[in-house]
Amino acid sequence: MPDAEARDRIFAAIDAGFDKQVAFLQDLVRFPSLRGREAPLQDWFARQMAARGYAVDRFTLADVPEHPKMAPMVGVDPAGSVQVVAAHRPANPAGRSLILQGHIDVVPEGPHEMWTHPPYAAVIRDGWMYGRGAHDMKAGVACMVFAMDAIRAAGLEPAADVYIETVTEEESTGNGALATLLRGYRADAALIPEPTGHTITRAQTGTIWFRLRVRGVPVHVAVAQDGTNAIMSAYALINALYEHTKALNAAARDNPWYAGIKDPIKFNPGIIRGGDWASSTPAWCEVDCRIGLVPGTTPEEAMAGIEACVKEAAKGDSFMANNPPEIVWTGFRTDPYVLEPGSEAEAVLAAAHASVHGGEMPERRTTAVNDTRYYGLYFGIPGLCYGPKGEVAHGFDERTSIEDLRTCTRTIATFIGDWCGLRPRG
């Protein structure tokens, strides 16, 4: 822990800079950084970091070597997917190095009329900031940036290397986080301030994305009995996958990490498109789906399960039996990840949490993914997922709590100080 005097100076600096931090988060939220359109935000962020005196490395997914865990990208150009790493490189580094990483891609906001406030307006009301990405996870990005700002404003600096990284693709493949590692950035720990509500993420499920492609024979609806309806065949596949998911959840009831969570494996038919004309039986239908997997299952096993399910369901459909539906792997094929208890990094974070919140750091097991898996599973770096508090990830009226932004910034600043060590700013 930084000594009490240093800590007071840092917390005072957080308070002094808090209006700027909130405005910075509003700036972030106002970028509609949807998949494939993150670059303007990243450009702006790189300039913000350069203005603070960090060394900035801006690169794209096309600039890094291949890796077996790179996930397929469909309809998005890797060369347009910009990553930013801002480096704090102290003279004669000591202590433990740290990666602070946040994703700045957001999921689509859906119909605007279902939002109380426009999704990219970053409106503040009654202690909440509303907007797509305000919660997931631009608030966390603002915390990590302003935790570092406050340390420096207090006349201090981390004694070790610290990388401040903003990445893309967290919501679709994870390739942005992986790319920072393939670019070569390593540290003794990584903290990703996803909006966990001040809890540490103990376990995360894996995710598989896939597209079902059904083709049918369209005919004039006047003779519809001679054709096959691709929309209805797709529906048969969706129903089979719901049944498949039930069986997977039954098997997960004694999973060591998810036994206590009802139905940890979520299946979601998330996008559907099919047919061209109301009066023609549809010739095609595509459904973009997502399914989870629990620790103990590999992505390859989960994918084989999907294939077997679809194959079996197609047998029961007279058209699909002769025209097998296709499965296209469209993104995520991620391993589940468990942050094994007992790491020094987690202990330091727990102490920082306790110093701010006055109690034990709660843990959560999530049924979604986050980028920490790359650090923990493939690069031997403890990946801590801990961040501020908000509501309605991926939904309408997504929002982040303003006061929790402040407390989370305190916790992260404390963690940086304890993990890296502090010294007077050089």
Next chain:
Amino acid sequence: MPDAEARDRIFAAIDAGFDKQVAFLQDLVRFPSLRGREAPLQDWFARQMAARGYAVDRFTLADVPEHPKMAPMVGVDPAGSVQVVAAHRPANPAGRSLILQGHIDVVPEGPHEMWTHPPYAAVIRDGWMYGRGAHDMKAGVACMVFAMDAIRAAGLEPAADVYIETVTEEESTGNGALATLLRGYRADAALIPEPTGHTITRAQTGTIWFRLRVRGVPVHVAVAQDGTNAIMSAYALINALYEHTKALNAAARDNPWYAGIKDPIKFNPGIIRGGDWASSTPAWCEVDCRIGLVPGTTPEEAMAGIEACVKEAAKGDSFMANNPPEIVWTGFRTDPYVLEPGSEAEAVLAAAHASVHGGEMPERRTTAVNDTRYYGLYFGIPGLCYGPKGEVAHGFDERTSIEDLRTCTRTIATFIGDWCGLRPRG
């Protein structure tokens, strides 16, 4: 019937012009005259007719008065929907006047890789011309134009007014045909050479188009049990409408015109779109549907039945019960139509058919619509639907028979001669 010598001269002219007729049909097929994009074909057609010496009236759906039977158009500009009427106006007209009408709009061709020949290439193989619209109904348009050409090439002309009309919107609303009547064109009979395979259409069902709009609350799939999936709610409505259709077909078993036809009422979910992201529970889903109605049912009754079905189905869905789905009327709301047997026009057509095919003119009852209903139901003009032969309307490898193009042109030329009377060309 024209006298034998005149008839021989006309048939010889059909044969002499047949290569040109086939090439004309190829030209027609090569226009991708999809809904909203028919104007270039109509412009070309108007020039073709003007070059033949007809007086050409080109106007749009925005140029005609309102009418209660005008159907709603969604996403298509009436001012861009061009109609063409080419008038043969003999000096001192005698005999009975005639409207020859064909639609030149086509339905979407679907994925090109499912076609043996490109859908707008008008490839001819083994006596068939392939292409979207070749069969439905550009072949019929070529028949009516070249039947008139042949009469004139034989040194003759109809003694009465003849209007050659090409219209849009037959596949979606019928507003094109209605617009020609609202523009003021009337005659003693109307012939629409839809590809009936040399049969007369005795009865047609009506059609209703509608869009189901479901809105849901999207959430991160990690907490999917808290949200509702608009795609699955839409499927619940589709299933209810299939059940509704079964009940309608059961009731239609003693329909005077459709008793002999199994399940004359077709329901088709033809287009589906929903959701934005594989990992968000979808917030919205829209399904464009089509359902039929048999004679004895009004469009208003059919629409009320759809509304009641959707309302009832929504009650059984916890989300939709509080967020009622919407129904948008998106096009067709057409009356069924029966060509009452016994008209003089039909008798003359039957005689023309017999003179070419050597037997009785078969009749058909179709489970789809055609434009003749406007003539018969609202303007007291017998509407004859009779035309050439082809296969796979609205499907892949749609095609028309080249030889049937010739025989149908003979029948139509004979009918024109008999109905209107012929005189030496003035």
